[in-house]
Amino acid sequence: xxxxxxxxxxxxxxxxxxxxxxxxxxxxxxxxxSSVASQRFSSPQExxxxxxxxxxxxxxxxxxxxxxxxxxxxxxxxxxTLLKFFYGDMIEELILSLAKASxxxxxxxxxxLNVFGVKGHRDAVIDGMTVDVKSCSSYAYKKFKEGKLKDxxxxxxxxxxxxxxxxxxxxPLVTNKTHGAFLAVDKQNGNVCLDVYDFxxxxxxxxxxxxxxxxxxxxxxxxEKIDPIPQSKTSSNKKLSMQCSYCDFKYLCWDNLRTFIYxxxxxxxxxxxxxxxxxxxxxx
Numbered sequence: 380x381x382x383x384x385x386x387x388x389x390x391x392x393x394x395x396x397x398x399x400x401x402x403x404x405x406x407x408x409x410x411x412x413s414s415v416a417s418q419r420f421s422s423p424q425e426x427x428x429x430x431x432x433x434x435x436x437x438x439x440x441x442x443x444x445x446x447x448x449x450x451x452x453x454x455x456x457x458x459x460t461l462l463k464f465f466y467g468d469m470i471e472e473l474i475l476s477l478a479k480a481s482x483x484x485x486x487x488x489x490x491x492l493n494v495f496g497v498k499g500h501r502d503a504v505i506d507g508m509t510v511d512v513k514s515c516s517s518y519a520y521k522k523f524k525e526g527k528l529k530d531x532x533x534x535x536x537x538x539x540x541x542x543x544x545x546x547x548x549x550x551p552l553v554t555n556k557t558h559g560a561f562l563a564v565d566k567q568n569g570n571v572c573l574d575v576y577d578f579x580x581x582x583x584x585x586x587x588x589x590x591x592x593x594x595x596x597x598x599x600x601x602x603e604k605i606d607p608i609p610q611s612k613t614s615s616n617k618k619l620s621m622q623c624s625y626c627d628f629k630y631l632c633w634d635n636l637r638t639f640i641y642x643x644x645x646x647x648x649x650x651x652x653x654x655x656x657x658x659x660x661x662x663x
Contacts, residue, residue, distance in 0.1 A: 432499025436538020507554030
């Protein structure tokens with residue numbers, strides 16, 4: 380039986396044609412991909428409207444409150460965003476299939492989890508360890524590769540993973556009860572790494588953390604917002620932080636939010652002293 384320590388090396392060997400990829404693995408991969416495509420494209424994607432384990436570690440509690448209490452008031456997902464989500468689905472299915480073909484034990488794929496009524500789905504249990512697959516940019520991949528995600532985790536990925544580990548504490552598939560790992564794939568360059576975390580200490584309080592977050596979304600909307608940041612080192616304008624920029628509820632939080640389109644993408648300004656010399660788009 381293989382150990383998770385050799386997972387990435389063995390996946391690379393399989394990609395080189397030195398593993399055990401066969402028609403059985405290929406057929407399962409195709410079938411899974413077809414199911415995911417049907418889930419994505421056969422009907423409109425509706426907002427969840429409930430608290431999930433994947434969102435427990437979200438830094439902004441206002442976002443969680445909106446997701447649970449006013450899910451339909453957020454921005455609708457655009458077709459290009461939905462397509463990018465499907466890219467992630469495809470990469471996840473591929474990398475887990477490669478893990479199987481490389482001789483590792485892959486179980487519990489998309490298993491339903493429930494902790495105090497908060498539900499979720501984990502990606503897989505590989506060689507007895509809870510694993511979350513992340514397809515990411517080269518910038519984000521570097522944090523996984525160098526083990527620096529804990530220093531810059533704007534979307535709460537580490538708390539998300541620890542929630543999955545906590546939810547699997549009584550699962551016989553999970554033999555490593557204290558550790559979890561990100562299997563990260565650089566979707567730009569094709570690099571793969573395994574970023575492992577020891578959650579022994581975090582698991583002592585994880586149950587209380589989940590209960591606390593649950594109580595937050597059941598109460599009044601939290602007042603605290605994530606502070607805007609300077610638009611640049613020399614600008615007096617203020618813009619949303621990265622995590623707020625990706626939030627579907629940013630226009631609910633910031634009444635006078637203005638959106639300007641730069642060559643690298645939009646910036647959302649909460650305070651403007653110097654008018655940007657780029658196009659502005661207006662939110663309905």
